[in-house]
Amino acid sequence: MGESLNEIAKKLNDNSKKVQLIYAFNGTGKTRLSREFKNLVSPKVDEESEEIGLLSKKILYYNAFTEDLFYWDNDLKEDAKPILKIHPNVFTKWVFEEQGQDNNVIRFFQHYTDEKLSPNFNAKYTIKESDDKETTINAYTEVSFSYGRGHDTNTDNIKISKGEESCFVWSVFYALLEQVINVLNVSEESDRETDQFNNLEYVFIDDPVTSLDENHLIELAVNLAKLIKSSDFNLNKIKFVITTHNINFYNVMYNETRQNSGYILNRLEDNTFELEEVKGDSNRCLSYHLYLKTELETAVASNQVKRQHFTYLRNLYEKTASFLGYKDWGDLLPGDKDAYYKRITNFTSHSTIANEGVAEPTPQEKQTVKLLLEHLINTYSFWKEV
The missing domain is CATH 3.40.50 (Rossmann fold)
Structure with a gap:
């Protein structure tokens, strides 16, 4: 419990x-x-x-x-520009208006995305409603985005991707955090x-x-x-x-x-x-998992799977099984577990490793490494970076 x-x-x-x-x-x-x-x-x-x-x-x-507090204005007419709205408060006013951190936000954002992709913060303005009543839109509550294409030409008013939007929100948060610590x-x-x-x-x-x-x-x-x-x-x-x-x-x-x-x-x-x-040092196992995974992916992609990669694969299965609480790494194998278990152990036993006369993996055996690696990555969310 x-x-x-x-x-x-x-x-x-x-x-x-x-x-x-x-x-x-x-x-x-x-x-x-x-x-x-x-x-x-x-x-x-x-x-x-x-x-x-x-x-x-x-x-x-x-x-x-936090990211949900930044939202796209979906009430715009078809010919209007996409606008990312910011919920204003005393702290955004302090960061943007009093501290002038808009340039730092832009700098952070462009560094992690594209130096040609520019956020453009609004200045204070008023709009006239249908009943002729004027509404004031405060500064730093709206952001539009443009993309520079060189020779003084820009593509204005674009809607950025969700990933780029996340980077923008992080850039605002990071600028705020930096100022708070200072x-x-x-x-x-x-x-x-x-x-x-x-x-x-x-x-x-x-x-x-x-x-x-x-x-x-x-x-x-x-x-x-x-x-x-x-x-x-x-x-x-x-x-x-x-x-x-x-x-x-x-x-x-x-x-x-x-x-x-x-x-x-x-x-x-x-x-x-x-x-x-x-x-x-127990924390190092996390980075070692990543090392093994990268080595195997590189070998599979270049069709350079060798005997040692079976050892890497077994090691990766063993460490993942231990990390996830399984008693035996073979429990993670797909389909005919016994058959796959024997194929891996055949290449990873001490006697096999010591015997230089043992043949290199066949194309079918290389395919087994690829299949079992993909199975581990796709089956266990531990490996999937979303």
């Missing part, structure tokens, strides 16, 4: 560590955990006041619901340029921008870790809770923030949950 997400949220809240890093499969309950944690830290917050994830000045939080790193409260963040206790980040390619996601992790390290914990006591389903992101954050342990969130058969602490 495990625990409820509320009980796990209480454990996270009671922990005194500056950074708590959590790995979980997609669909395990990471986003629900972030909601439980938010409700625990700020239980009386009006849901409609959650713009940009800042809740009752106690928790700054980013997850899938403010709270000033030791004397009376010397801070604003007192609006003095009660901030937590930053909760759930799966940031998983649509990024691997290189950009690693870079994002390095930059986020650097920003977290710059936050003076002895001074401001801000604690960070970060969840991810991406193995590489977890590994980079773990090493860059110099953690002694991390956590794995598991959902049990009775739909309760377990937060398992993983200490020290």
Whole structure:
């Protein structure tokens, strides 16, 4: 019998560590955990006041619901330009109008997407309704996008992809987080340029921008870790809770923030949950899984499967079975498990490895490696980066 997400949220809240890093499969309950944690830290917050994830000045939080606070105006006429709306609040006004962070948001966004793709924030303007009543549209509540094609020509008013939209929302959040940390790193409260963040206790980040390619996601992790390290914990006591389903992101954050342990969130058969602490070198198994997977994919793609790749495949199955709680790695095999089991063990036994006279894999055996690798990736969400 495990625990409820509320009980796990209480454990996270009671922990005194500056950074708590959590790995979980997609669909395990990471986003629900972030909601439980938010409700625990700020239980009386009006849901409609959650713009940009800042809740009752106690928790700054980013997850899938944060992205929903940015929405496309679907009421436009057919010939009108696509507009991404931003729910305004005192903190967006502080970031954009008082701090002038719109250029930083653009810089972050273009760095992770395309330097030719430009967000364009609106200035304050008025519109006349059908009854001749004028309505004021405040600055920094609408964003349009254009794409530069060189020679001073642009494609204006385009609707960006969902992945690009996620990058934009993250860029706004990151600019806000950067400014918040800069403010709270000033030791004397009376010397801070604003007192609006003095009660901030937590930053909760759930799966940031998983649509990024691997290189950009690693870079994002390095930059986020650097920003977290710059936050003076002895001074401001801000604690960070970060969840991810991406193995590489977890590994980079773990090493860059110099953690002694991390956590794995598991959902049990009775739909309760377990937060398992993983200490020290045990965290390296996550990145080793990725290494084996990459080596096998490269060998299959180039038709260079050798005997050692059967060892890699068996190792990958063994570690995945152990990670998922199976007693034997053969339990993960498809179809005729015994036949596949014998094929793999034939190439991975010590006597076979020592015998240089054993033939290299046949085309059929190479195809077996491809089939079993694809089965592992497609069957177990642990491997699928969404």
